[in-house]
Every structure is written in structure tokens, then in C-alpha cells.
Amino acid sequence: MNFSFEQLALKKRYPLRISRGETTGSVNLFVSVESAGVVGLGEAAPDATADIGTAASCQREIEAFLEASGPVTLDPHDAWQVARDAGLSSYSWAAVDIALWDLLARQAGLPLFRLLGLPLRAVxxxxxxxxxxxxxxxxxxxxxxxxxxxxxxxxKLGNPAGIDADKAMFEAVRESASTFGVGLRVDANGGWDVTDAKQMMNWLKERGCDYVEQPLPVDANDALPALFSGRALPIFVDESIRVASDVPALADCVDGVNLKLMKCGGVTEALRIVATARAHGLGTMIGCMGESSVAIAAGASLGALFDHIDLDSHLNLAPDPASGITLVDGVVTVPDSPGHGATITC
Structure with a gap:
């Protein structure tokens, strides 16, 4: 197999501010893997707050891994474990893992969702x-x-200014969206403590919110049972879950988990997280970070597995450097063509 790399600057249409800070864009790494004349494409969207926070550091990490480990197996499951044992960051390996699955699907002449035995169906x-x-x-x-x-x-709530600011924000959004007939969800990104979370969840329920995501910081996971008992809304965790082995410890105090390909290391571990969550009777959600349509297409290929979907980062790019997926009646839809369906166009 041959690997090649390209770093592209992505600019957000609107800056995204959450409880932990604001982003206006990123430089993402695109990885191409070629075997027998067929090429698979993957993407890393590094998190500036992580150990591997840039596209350049992801590329260096992948190149060092390839030099040290030798040829990568075409089996994404075996390759994921080798990379995990070697200590590769999830962001770096997500790019390779997505490319491997795209390559396998293209070699088989199948859309990725069909290769995985899934229908083209999603919420x-x-x-x-x-x-x-x-x-x-x-x-x-x-x-x-x-x-x-x-x-x-x-x-996005969890405003550092406090829950009064959160309430004002929610009300402004609800009023502005009222003529569109859309559902409302909330992600606090760990911006509340237990007292504020309880108050906000009761208040949000009265105003038609569907669920609350990551109400507490990761270091407050031990407080989730108290929040879960008597909760007014379903609780989904995001930052608290990175890989499948994290799920069992929280299964009795959350309603569902939100996985992200960048956070877990790609499609391979995403499949394991879904299986583990379902085995524990939990709801499933897939989210995103700062990806273009390339990684979004890989996530959307798994769409049939999820109760909730939050794959929208490509919609906030100006421009999106990739194409191939469309939004049909609110559903991120991949084409019925080999691979995950996205290609770099600029």
C-alpha cells in the first residue's frame, strides 16, 4: 500500500463557540491509501486541545508509525488494534481507518454502507x-x-456567564426558529455542575427540548448517577466516552452515547461503540468535530445505526473542500456508488 498526504485549510462560515472556547477554522489532514490501483480517502480533523493538535503532527505521527510498523494490513480491525497498541492518537488513526474502509468498499465495487450490511436509511x-x-x-x-x-x-449552552445566559440564548433560538417547526436539542459541553444541570433540564423540558448532551464535565462522571436519578430529560454523553470500553462504566447513569469518528479513531471503533451501547440498552448518536464532507460521508455511511445524528460540520464551511454528499429532507445522504462517496474537489 502507498500512503500520500495533503493538508488543507478549512474556514468556518460562522465561528463556533462552545463552553470551552471558540474556533474559526482548522487545517485538516487528508490521507490517501492506494492498493492495486484503487485509492481510499480519509480525513483527520485535529483537536487543538489534544496532544496531537495539528494536521502536521498527525501526519508526522502516521509516517513514524508506518516506518516503525511496516506494511499496514488491509483489515481495518487488525490495523486499528496495531495502531492502538502503538499509542497512535484517535485523530491520526481516524484518517487512516476511514481511508481503509473507503478503499475496501471501492475494491468491492460497493457503497460503504452496503459493504457494512446497512440500509441507506438515517434520521x-x-x-x-x-x-x-x-x-x-x-x-x-x-x-x-x-x-x-x-x-x-x-x-450549544454551558455559557461561562451562567445559566441565566443559557436561558436567554435558548429562548432567543426557540423564538427565531418557531416558524420553521424544528426540534430543539441542547449540548452543554460539560459546562454545568449538578445543581445547574438539574435546574436547566427541568426548565428545558418545559420548553420542548428533546435531550441534553454532556451536561457535566468529564471529571464529574461520578456525579452522573445523582443527575440521572429523577432526570427531566434524556442524558447523552459525548466527551465522557471515547472508545467502546468506556461505555459499561456509565451505562447505568446515562440514556445514550454520542460517538465521533475523530474521537474514537474511525469507523472500526465506531461499530464497536454502537454494539456495546446497544448491548447495554443505550441510545446511540453520531456527532462530528471540524470535518469536511470526507469524514462526514464516512459517518453518514453508518447512519442506519443511530437514533440521533449530528453530522453538520461540512455545512458550516466556506467552502467545503469536498463533495459527494447531499442533504435530503434534513438527512445527510451518501451516493449509491463505491466507497463512502466523497472526493476532494478543491
């Missing part, structure tokens, strides 16, 4: 509105909904 995605001033929310929400035709909004 509509949420689109995200970050923490912004009230007047900005009132302007931005109608534009986003009119442009995308989305059927759900995910509202």
Missing part, C-alpha cells in the same frame, strides 16, 4: 448554533434553517 441531522450574543442568534438561526432545510437545531 435527519441536527445543525448546530454556537454560543453567541442574543441578537446574533436571532439573525443566524433563520439563515441557517432557510439555507440547510434542517429539521433539528442543536443549541
Amino acid at each position: 435527519p441531522t441536527s445543525v448546530t448554533i454556537g454560543i453567541v450574543p442574543i441578537e446574533v442568534a436571532r439573525e443566524r438561526v433563520p439563515e441557517i434553517l432557510a439555507r440547510t432545510g434542517a429539521r433539528y437545531l442543536k443549541i
Whole structure:
């Protein structure tokens, strides 16, 4: 197999602010894997707060791994374990893993979802509105909904200014979205303590919120049982779950898990997380970070496995450097063609 790399700068249409800070764009790494004349494409969207925080560091990590380990097996499951044992970051390996699955599907002449034995079926995605001033929310929400035709909004809360600011933000979004008939969800990104989370969940339930994601910080996982007992809304965790082995410890105090390909290391571990979550009777969600349509296509290929979908980062790029997927009635839809369906176009 031959590996090649390309780093591309991605600019967000709107900066995304969450409880931990704001991002305006990123440089992502695109990895191509060629075997017998067929090429698979993957993507890493590094997290600036992680140990491997840049596209350049992801590329160096992958190149060092390839030099040390020798040829990579075409079996993504075996390759994922070798990479995990070698200590590769999830962001770096996600790019390789996605490329391997794309390559296998292209070699088989099948869409990735068919290679995995899945139907082309999915629930509509949420689109995200970050923490912004009230007047900005009132302007931005109608534009986003009119442009995308989305059927759900995910509202970022956990404002460092406190829950009064969160309430004002939610009300502004709800009012601005009222004529569109969309569902509302909330992601606090670990921005609340237990007291605030309980109060906000009761308050949000009265205003039609569907669920709350990551209400508490990761270092407050031990407080989840107290929040879970008597909860007003379903609780999904995101940052608290990285790989499948993290699921059992929280299975009795959450309603569901949100996996991300960048966070878990690609399609291979995503399949394991879904299986583990289902075995524990939990709901499933797939989210995203700062990916283009390349990694979003890989995630959307798994769409039939999820109760909730939050694959919208490509919709906030100006421009998206890749193409191939479409938004149909709010559903991120991959083409019925070999591979995950996305290609680099600029």
C-alpha cells in the first residue's frame, strides 16, 4: 500500500463557540491509501486541545508509525488494534481507518454502507448554533434553517456567564426558529455542575427540548448517577466516552452515547461503540468535530445505526473542500456508488 498526504485549510462560515472556547477554522489532514490501483480517502480533523493538535503532527505521527510498523494490513480491525497498541492518537488513526474502509468498499465495487450490511436509511441531522450574543442568534438561526432545510437545531449552552445566559440564548433560538417547526436539542459541553444541570433540564423540558448532551464535565462522571436519578430529560454523553470500553462504566447513569469518528479513531471503533451501547440498552448518536464532507460521508455511511445524528460540520464551511454528499429532507445522504462517496474537489 502507498500512503500520500495533503493538508488543507478549512474556514468556518460562522465561528463556533462552545463552553470551552471558540474556533474559526482548522487545517485538516487528508490521507490517501492506494492498493492495486484503487485509492481510499480519509480525513483527520485535529483537536487543538489534544496532544496531537495539528494536521502536521498527525501526519508526522502516521509516517513514524508506518516506518516503525511496516506494511499496514488491509483489515481495518487488525490495523486499528496495531495502531492502538502503538499509542497512535484517535485523530491520526481516524484518517487512516476511514481511508481503509473507503478503499475496501471501492475494491468491492460497493457503497460503504452496503459493504457494512446497512440500509441507506438515517434520521435527519441536527445543525448546530454556537454560543453567541442574543441578537446574533436571532439573525443566524433563520439563515441557517432557510439555507440547510434542517429539521433539528442543536443549541450549544454551558455559557461561562451562567445559566441565566443559557436561558436567554435558548429562548432567543426557540423564538427565531418557531416558524420553521424544528426540534430543539441542547449540548452543554460539560459546562454545568449538578445543581445547574438539574435546574436547566427541568426548565428545558418545559420548553420542548428533546435531550441534553454532556451536561457535566468529564471529571464529574461520578456525579452522573445523582443527575440521572429523577432526570427531566434524556442524558447523552459525548466527551465522557471515547472508545467502546468506556461505555459499561456509565451505562447505568446515562440514556445514550454520542460517538465521533475523530474521537474514537474511525469507523472500526465506531461499530464497536454502537454494539456495546446497544448491548447495554443505550441510545446511540453520531456527532462530528471540524470535518469536511470526507469524514462526514464516512459517518453518514453508518447512519442506519443511530437514533440521533449530528453530522453538520461540512455545512458550516466556506467552502467545503469536498463533495459527494447531499442533504435530503434534513438527512445527510451518501451516493449509491463505491466507497463512502466523497472526493476532494478543491
